[in-house]
Amino acid sequence: MRDLPATTTLSHPISLRIREIVRDAGPAVAIESGGMSLSYADLDARAAALAGALAVRGVTPGATVAVGLPRSAEQIVALLAVWYAGAAYLPLDPAWPEARLESFVERAGCAAVIAPRGSGLGTVAPDDRGDFVEVAAGDLAYVIFTSGSTGEPKAVEVGHDNLAALVDWHLDAFAVGAGTRSAHLAGLGFDAAAWEVWPTLAAGGTLCLADDAVRLDPVALRDWLVRERIDVAFAPTALAEPLVTMDWPADARLRVLLTGADKLTVRPRPGQPFVFVNNYGPTECTVVATSGVVAAEGSALPSIGTAISGTTIHLLDPGGDDVMRGAPGEVYIGGAQVARGYRGDPALTEARFVSHPKYGRLYRTGDLALRLEDGDYAFLGRVDGQVKVRGHRIEPAEVAAALNRLPEIAASHVLVRDGDLVAYVTLNGEATAGALRAALGEILPDYMVPAHFARLDAMPLTANGKIDVRALPDPASVAMAESTGARAPATPTELRLFEIVSDVLGHRDFGVDDDFFLLGGHSLLGTQVIIRARDAFGIDLSLFHLFEAATVAKLAEVVETLIFAKIEAMSDADIERLSA
Incomplete structure (x- = not known):
């Protein structure tokens, strides 16, 4: 078990745990970023000051505050300040289009926005009076948007008790405690950021922020992890796969490399100095539901491990009954980490967060899995067509919905081929792929903009009028031109x-x-x-x-x-x- 202050109680909201660490070990380093370090005492003081400003602005306990700051120590101060004000935070990635950010703020009913000056979303300056509201386990911790099957993103509500369950498991499973150095690589709009930040700070560890030049380059990231003496790090699947096959110095301090967000296709090179752990879990179940060490040996694809402590996994058939042993089934998740539901959408909440006659309250994931003989689960894919591209959950229907709102588009169908998002379109007149990308870039984040655009005279249909996916041609054979008058190389x-x-x-x-x-x-x-x-x-x-x-x-x-x-x-x- 990790070293925690003697008064820290498991399942406490994270803001209370941080306050206890400030009292017992205030000078300890909480955050390192770009050569700057912030102690727990400084983190607490800055968060309290900003919480006071939020209170002056009318933020009351139970409200929601949007945080749209770049990845930085200030961003984490702002998240903690929202909790100190008794509110829940809505994480926003400043790189997303402004129209999308404004839509999320409005749909979440935010009482205030913390964002850079000039961003169009507003900003809040600290207030010297400070503030601290003691939140309860049943209060909301954060609201986060995830891709929706209806063509609209969904706002998931996660409670302090849900987050505390994740933190308790993480601290125990990976021996995280005072002095543990953990990496922070994920963008704030990705729920893995909560997994990186809060366990570290709840344990009195040091959170080390990597800059963009490091966190997106596998070689540079490896060198940074070694140089900064990181103990525990999470890297999305697309980055983790090259990391585990690289050469690492035998004396590297990294002892746990966590991954998740996409289907893992590689195993670590034998003799790596760290344990490689594959994880699975939807946003609606507070980041992680299953976890397992990936061995270097083995010819099959790595599994997604077994259910973490406090969580249950059930494989059910379409009628809600347990599937036969050895048969695939839809993944239903129960336990302490199952979120509240979807903000502003009681019908969808009722459809996805179900009451099972045998197992109680479960989240219906829409994922298919198979239980292996050793008890691990093998991830098989999606039931409803939702996919992951470069570590992001994407509903193709949401991308198609955005395309269909463009005046140039008569019809569209979006799917994944060879790991890339492909849009098949029929046009009203003429358009280029570059023009369509630019238009989508105004309303969607870059990871949701298709990599390839294919033009068709008409969509192929089945006898019952649905798009015949099997009849769609190779996108390269009907690729749209990227631009008109594209400049050729001149040197x-x-x-x-x-x-x-x-x-x-x-x-x-x-x-x-x-x-x-x-x-x-x-x-x-x-x-x-x-x-x-x-x-x-x-x-x-x-x-x-x-x-x-x-x-x-x-x-x-x-x-x-x-x-x-x-x-x-x-x-x-x-x-x-x-x-x-």
Whole structure:
């Protein structure tokens, strides 16, 4: 069991646990970020001051406050301040389109918004009077939006008791206590952020924030985890898979690497210095429902482990009965971590948070799983068509709904092929893929914008009038042009980079001024581009350069600058040797 202050009681709301740590170990470091450290005493004082300002603004216990700050210590101060004011927080990712942020704030009925000045969402300044409201286990801790099967996102309500159950399991399962150094990599809009932040701070550990240049590049992330002496870290599946197959120094301090959010397809390389743990759980069950260590040996895909403490897993058939041993069934989850329901949608809450005659209150996930002979569960996919792309839960119907609101679209169908989101569309007139991406980027986060657009004269239909998915052609054969008059490479550097990017993306329908990430690129594809560019030009290029440049043309300028700097640093002897 971990070391906690003697007065800390399990199942206490996290804000009360932090207050106890402040009293007993206030000078201990709570947060490290960008060379700056914040003690528990400072964290408490800043949160109390901001809570006072919220109270002055009319925030009362039981209200909801939106937090739309960038990943930072200030962001965590704001979350704690909301609890100190007796309210629940709504996490918002500042990178999302403003219209989407405003919609979420309105739908959640937020009493206030904490956001950067000039963001359009408002801001709250600290108040010297301070404030602290003692929340109860039955109060709401946070409200978070997740993709909806009706074409609209759903607002999940998570209580302090739900979160405390997650924290209690985490602390015990991974021996997290005072002094444990844990990584914070997830964006605030991803519910895994709550899993990273609150167990660490509830135990008196140190939360270490990685910047964007590190957390999206597997090589840079490994080096950061080693350099910062991290004990416990979570990485989404897409990042964890390359991490566990890399070389690690034998003396690396990392002892637990957690993953989840997508179907795991690799096992760790034998001899890694850390334990690799695969996890599964929907937002509606407070992040994690099953967990299991992934062994290096084994030919089958890794399982999602077994139910965590305080949680129950039931595989049921369409009639709500237990499936036969060895048969797949829909996953129903019970226990302390099952959330309240969906804000403002009692009908959907009743449909998904069900009362079972044998097992009591359960959350119906819509996921299919199979119980293996050793007791672990194998994840098989979705019942209702909801998917995960690059670690994000996405309902294709929500993306199609957004597409169908565009005047250029007559009809659309969205699905996943080879791990990418593909939109099949019929048009009212003419449009380009780039124009559609730009329009969707105004209303959807980037991970929900399709990587590929395929144009059809008409949607293929089955005899009963539904879209015939099996008749949809290869999207590459009917791909829409990315733009009109796309600029071709004009220099040798642009040409070489264009060849690399087109090979990674799998198509050449773009110009050197088109944004890589609007063409369907993401961090893992970007890593491939960077590795190939490093080899091609012999320079130390990073994924951060690609995020900053985004286009082939701008990246070519970066490459040439690095090449010239390398030449200028060479001695005459080096230049003569290369010339020879």
